[in-house]
Amino acid sequence: MQLGTRKLLDRAFSGLGICSILLLAAALLIILAPMAGRGWRAFLFRGTVEYRRMMLERFQRGDREAIEAEEAQAAKARQGAFDILAAYEKEVAALGFLERRTRQDDLEKVRDCMRDLLGPLPGEERPVLPRDQYGQTRWDRAKAKLDRLLLVETYDYSDPTKMGVKVMVPRVDRFKGTALEPLFTTVPEHLEAMMLPRVEFYWRFLFDVSHDAHFFGGVWPEMLGTIYLTVGAMLFAVPMGVVAAIYLVEFAHEGRVVSILRTFISTLAGVPSIVFGLFGLAFFINTLGVSGSKSVLAGSLTLALLVLPTVIRAAEEAIRAVPQTYKEAALSLGASRWRTVVTVMLPAALPGILTGIVISMGRAAGETAPIIFTAAVSVGKPLGLGETLSQPTPALPWNIYNLCSEHAEVNEIRHVQYGMVLTLVLLVLFLNAAAIILRARISKKLRG
């Protein structure tokens, strides 16, 4: 091959490599961007008067007088719309039987939209479910519901060769000439006055319990559950892991036995996470009976097994990295082997061990599969410390799945889903960053 071509290929090769790194960075950005871009909306958003009413009634937060004044103000703005509805009801009641039926169906749909938007209509009794007791608490959702009011989804079958196409037609077309027609202009015009949106900073999202399956409120039970599970897992994994690392580095003779040990440790590292979950169910709960059914204890034990190989590896590496001269100096002063390990090697290996612990914490916090069968429930109160031994708990990873897939109103609580994911990802990334900083800090101290 000619030199020119070889050089071109060389450039292209380097370019390929750089492209792949850029692709990786792009993938990271693409994955994190939606979470960051939409997750903050769980914390910072424009909340309506319904939101403030809900906060007052459910969480006892807010100035009662001010909120009642606002409600009166909103009620005044809404009165116009309610009057139109009432007028139309009268009109429909006066119709013939058949027409009345269809008109009433249409009217009920409109009233549903209005209920979605503003909450229970005047004269109706208070619904059972909290989610129906209030109108839209968020301004962005209110605008979405307004669109639902104004537009109707139908299918256009006019083209026989193609599948029916979904089109949105203005709902007002159905009510042309009736008393309801003005509704479709007055509501959009006065929506702001009806809802009184204001910027709300809901930092308590992290610390509030949730009401009605995350329709309102925050993610504190999930946060607490994740914290319990993570700390519990490390409580079991760290002593065992560090001791095992000490044994492997200092006291074991390199040979058959040690290499078998290492094979087993790496096998443990390779077990799929869902199998850990099944094992936790079959062994910790069904066989050992650490708890009657799911519990934080069982989940912590299962997670501990999951992170144990990582802890062992990190601790081993850290202890191996301690210069031999420290060991020699300690021994030459008459310290026994065990003393040398505890008073000189371990303190010097601390940065590495700590880093490994914090990174393992990040892993334990984010794992879902091991806790599905052993510890996680979808709804629950924040647990007290004593209850962790026998009670299951909500947890961030499980509830993220739950809210995306098995929740009844997946689209209504998008902001909660994004907020939860953002919280979890930030928590994990924060732990990783803390590990790196910690290691640098302590390393500097040890190096003088």
Added chain:
Amino acid sequence: MSQAELSLTDPLGRPRQSLLLSKRATRAKQVASLAGRSVLFLITSSSVLAVLFIFYYIAQDALPFFRLRGAGEFFTSSEWYPSAEPASFGSLSMFFGSGIVTLGASLVAVPLGVAAAVCLSDVLPFGVRQLAKPVIEMLAAIPSVAYGFFALVVFAPLLQERGGAMLEVAAYVIGGPLAFLAAVVLADLTSSRAPEKARWAGRIVAFLLFGGAMAFGLVALGGMLRGLPIDSGTNALNASIILGIMALPTVVSVSEDALQAAGRDLREGSYALGATRAETILRVVIPASASGICAAVILGVMRAVGETMVVWMASGNAAQIPSPWYDLTAPVRTLTATIAGDMGEADHVTGSARYHVLFAMALSLLAISFVLNLASEGATRRARRKLGH
């Protein structure tokens, strides 16, 4: 020398202390030391115990299924109707699902991962490398449920609405430069046979010919991809891509270690003979680290096979083998997703085949990951031996 003859003070005039321990003290010390080491050994072998227990208890709950239904149906039939009367537990579609998703993930992770590792170890200067490493570490740190969330909530709708167009763009982005390079190389190779004077002209002609042909093929491929019907965004393609991204950090870091282990001397020898960087890497470094890269790939595969949340949320969960089998736009179901998803219903009837079949799947997963683990260890050992450690 008997002790009676030693004086009461040592040569420096200090009171003498004997070095010797009594027999009992020596014995006690030996016993204590042995006891201590045994305790440490026991604690360390807790990992061994854990693995053995895992195998035992999973197998213990899996065997009842095989006793009830035998092994043939499980491994060979794709009729999965566990709640029908009569129920059938053919899991072949799940094995297929796991396999196709893993294959797809490898297609994404291996080329990208090895290329990135090569770039990190040989191409990038130190400063840039320190910037790139956190990117890889962050990708590794993101929890699997977050990936699953992205796959379900962001990526699936995108695929459904614009999947064809995205694939077309991807084809151009990847295929374009590759086609260009291939045309250049082919032109160079064919024109080298031409006589000296006509060589340049020959090169241009050959380049235009090959380039044109490839461009034509690429456009045809692009058009075909654009027209690809994607009914649902949660399918094998979605899961493969996201799993590939998840497996990337593993492949990158283990490959990078393997490439670094090849050593500077090897590279310097090649450069000294006048090879370009690309030639050095392709012909010397990668062959030398082949076993290590192999280990990296196997570890990446293990990650993909064992992943639950992403496939549960984004693979479509249809227990079927698509026709044709390579149709990635069809939904599939993996073993891991079945275990996670079905346990909720199976739990009510502990002791039934429905409950135990999930353990049978877990046992299969365990066996697969165990074999893969042994393979990766073997590859690592081979790599170490090759480099003379």
Added chain:
Amino acid sequence: MEMAVESDIFRSHVADADDDGTLHVTAQDFSIFYGSNEAVREVTLGIPAGQVTAIIGPSGCGKSTFLRAINRMNDLIPGCRAAGKLCFDGEHIYGSQVDVVALRRRVGMVFQKPNPFPKSVFDNVAYGPRIHGLRSRGKLAQVVERSLVRAALWEEVKDRLAQNALGLSGGQQQRLCIARALAVDPEILLMDEPTSALDPRSTGRIEDLIGELRGTYTIIIVTHNMQQAARVSDYTAFLYEGELIEFGRTKQIFTNPQEKRTEDYITGRFG
């Protein structure tokens, strides 16, 4: 009888026989093997108490190995074993019932590269006494001060006892290591090329320190620097390829060596 044997050993390697000092460490046909490789070959000598003895020889001749046998630091190396007799103060070092911890308390060591622990200056020096049972803060402070004074470091660090030892200069770190070794009140101080990693000024200070310590401690120093051996020691042993070629008073070795190989080494014909 014991004294007679030791005098014999002495006399066989020494020109003038008017020494009557007692021997702190005696070796008789003492060998050290790494696997099948004999690193120290049947060495027979006696280290006089209270004096400074230097062990010189070309690199790889086994002098460090021999030194590390005296406080059984060779035990750390797998496959290392000893044959013959090595006695400390009349007791076998490699006996079956020997308490290695007690041995290492009485035989201290200073290494080639200063290796203070990544702890404070105080904790470094106090490490030895602490592990041997001294707990009282007041007594520890006394021991630390006394050791640092003896190591000629007290004035320089007395205001920074709580600071990290790794912040000291190389020479200071080595004196700290000497202080640390002295803190457990050993009888013998083994020094394995203690100044080879230091600059000339620090080297000079440590050589002065060795002069101050003799009499109170028996010092055995391994060095590849012959001038240092001549400056610092009272007795010198010349090892070559694991064998003891010559042993005697330093003045005599350097002005009038008995063996040709000694003379060749000293005059620089090899090594």
